[in-house]
Amino acid sequence: MRTKITGTGGFLPxxxxxxxxxxxxxxxxxxxxNTRTGIRQRQLADYQGDxxxxxxxxxxxxxxxxxxxxxxxxxxxxxTATITPDFRLPTVSCLIQKELGAINVxxxxxxxxxxxxxxxxxxxxxxxxxxxxxxILVIASEAMSSIVNWQDRNxxxxxxxxxxxxxxxxxxxxDSGFMDIDLYADGRLKDIICIPDGGSFSPxxxxxxxxxxxxxxxxxxxxxxxxxxxxxxxxxxxxxxIDLRDIKFAVPHQANLRIIEAIAHRLDxxxxxxxxxxxxxxxxxxxxxxxxxDEANRKHLFKPGDLILLLAIGAGFVWGAGLYxx
Numbered sequence: 124m125r126t127k128i129t130g131t132g133g134f135l136p137x138x139x140x141x142x143x144x145x146x147x148x149x150x151x152x153x154x155x156x157n158t159r160t161g162i163r164q165r166q167l168a169d170y171q172g173d174x175x176x177x178x179x180x181x182x183x184x185x186x187x188x189x190x191x192x193x194x195x196x197x198x199x200x201x202x203t204a205t206i207t208p209d210f211r212l213p214t215v216s217c218l219i220q221k222e223l224g225a226i227n228v229x230x231x232x233x234x235x236x237x238x239x240x241x242x243x244x245x246x247x248x249x250x251x252x253x254x255x256x257x258x259i260l261v262i263a264s265e266a267m268s269s270i271v272n273w274q275d276r277n278x279x280x281x282x283x284x285x286x287x288x289x290x291x292x293x294x295x296x297x298d299s300g301f302m303d304i305d306l307y308a309d310g311r312l313k314d315i316i317c318i319p320d321g322g323s324f325s326p327x328x329x330x331x332x333x334x335x336x337x338x339x340x341x342x343x344x345x346x347x348x349x350x351x352x353x354x355x356x357x358x359x360x361x362x363x364x365i366d367l368r369d370i371k372f373a374v375p376h377q378a379n380l381r382i383i384e385a386i387a388h389r390l391d392x393x394x395x396x397x398x399x400x401x402x403x404x405x406x407x408x409x410x411x412x413x414x415x416x417d418e419a420n421r422k423h424l425f426k427p428g429d430l431i432l433l434l435a436i437g438a439g440f441v442w443g444a445g446l447y448x449x
Contacts, residue, residue, distance in 0.1 A: 125300025126248040128447070130193065130290040131417035132186025134179050135283075135404065136168040142280070149276045156280045157402075161380020165283030165405035170207075170266035177209050177218035179286035180264030184219060187260065187417075191290035195225035199256035202247060203232050204239025204263040204409040207270055215264060236316070237376050237437025238306075239263055239409030240287065241445060244433075245304040247291050254293075262288045263409040270318060272336035281379075282337075283405035287413035299427070304445040305359050312347065315340045316438035348378065348436045349385045355444040356390060356432065363446055367392055371429040371449075372419065376436055377401035377411035386434070398424075408437065425449045 141164045142153035157163055168174035180203055188195065201223075203216040216230035235242040240263040247259040264286035273279045294300050321327055321335040352375075360367055373396055375383050380401060387394045398415045407414060412435050419425060429449040436442035 124252050124254065125294045125298065126251040126291050127294035127300040128289050129292045130187040130189070130191025131413065131420045132183040132188075132190065132288045133414045133417040134182040134186070134286040136166040136174045136179070136285065138167045138169070140165055140167050145280055148273070149279060151276045151280060159381070160281060161402055162280065162405045163402045166285060167268045168266050168284035170269050170284065174284070175209050176205055176207050176264045176266045177215045177222075179266070179284070180205075180215060180262045180288070181219050181222050183264065183286035183288040184223065184260055184262050187288035187290045191292070193258060193290055195223040195228070198225050198228050198258050198260050200247070200250060200259045201225065201228055201230035202243045202259065202261050203230070204235060204243045204261070205232060205265055206234050206236055206239070206408060207266040208232060216262070219262065235409070235437060235441045236439055237378060237406070237408045237411070238435040238439075238441045238443055239437070240412045241304065241433060241435040241443045242306060242441065244289070244291065244301070244445065245306055245443070248301045248304060251291065251293050257293045259291050260288065261291060261413070262286065263413055265408040265410050267406070267408055270335075270337055275336070277341060278337050278339055281406045283407050285404060285407045285410045285414060287410045287417055289413050289416070299448050302446040302448055303359055303363050304433075304443060305355055306441070306443040307351070307355060308439055308441045310439065312440045315343045315347070315440070345379070345382055345385075347440060348382050348442075349389065351440065351442050352386050352434050352436055352444070353389045355442060356434065359444045359446055365430065365446065369430050370396060370432045372424070373397045373432040373434060374412055374416050374419075375434040377404065377415060378406050378436070
């Protein structure tokens with residue numbers, strides 16, 4: 124039994140913020156941002172209105188379901204990857220389930236930062252391979268602008284909002300589907316990317332400076348991301364007896380173009396095989412992997428038999444690699 128992607132969808136907010144727009148309020152420039160990150164613009168959501176985390180996720184989900192030609196009532200499970208939910212309770216998945224009309228379909232959220240969609244796909248793959256479920260909706264939705272310090276040029280330039288989704292279904296007819304997904308985590312590196320305050324350990328206190336926005340050590344993130352992702356790729360390629368030259372496309376988490384280029388160089392994989400959209404979308408956290416996949420899918424870049432490499436890494440640190448046969 125293989126887990127096959129039968130439909131994908133994406134959504135980006137209407138409001139576009141360019142690097143020049145940010146330069147009006149920050150000590151930065153288009154050249155400074157683009158040289159260091161590869162980002163030229165990002166879309167920011169009306170996250171307290173029609174582009175909340177759940178509403179963006181719903182729009183991406185509907186597009187994925189339409190491509191899969193599947194009704195919400197035919198779903199067996201809904202998983203949403205997010206670190207920016209509408210509310211602490213209830214979950215984004217339950218809000219989306221209600222709007223879809225998928226009553227009594229189990230639904231839950233998953234928090235694995237920028238690796239959220241890969242973690243969610245791995246869980247869905249396990250349920251399908253075990254025979255527990257046949258059709259699962261995986262959603263990633265992030266209103267990253269709600270947790271960014273817009274006075275900090277080191278982080279404000281990096282993130283964007285959006286949503287993506289995939290319907291994955293059981294496939295026993297062909298070898299199309301997920302071959303393998305490896306996941307990793309190392310909590311010893313928790314301070315490199317974090318939001319110190321706002322949780323139960325350190326609630327917001329009006330008598331001290333608020334630290335409820337993203338803090339990141341960019342240099343350490345770069346060094347660890349390149350090494351960890353490359354090691355994950357080398358292992359999954361070895362375990363599945365795949366030659367890297369057989370990889371048709373690599374779909375990475377869209378964190379920073381310099382990270383992607385360094386990974387490509389270390390793996391000796393041509394950069395033109397990496398599907399990249401962060402110049403337009405910036406870092407959309409858990410959304411980015413499936414968003415890039417959906418864009419390529421709708422352009423019909425994937426052909427039957429193509430071998431796709433999925434890569435993701437995020438705060439925690441959490442990371443992983445996946446192999447998918449179209």
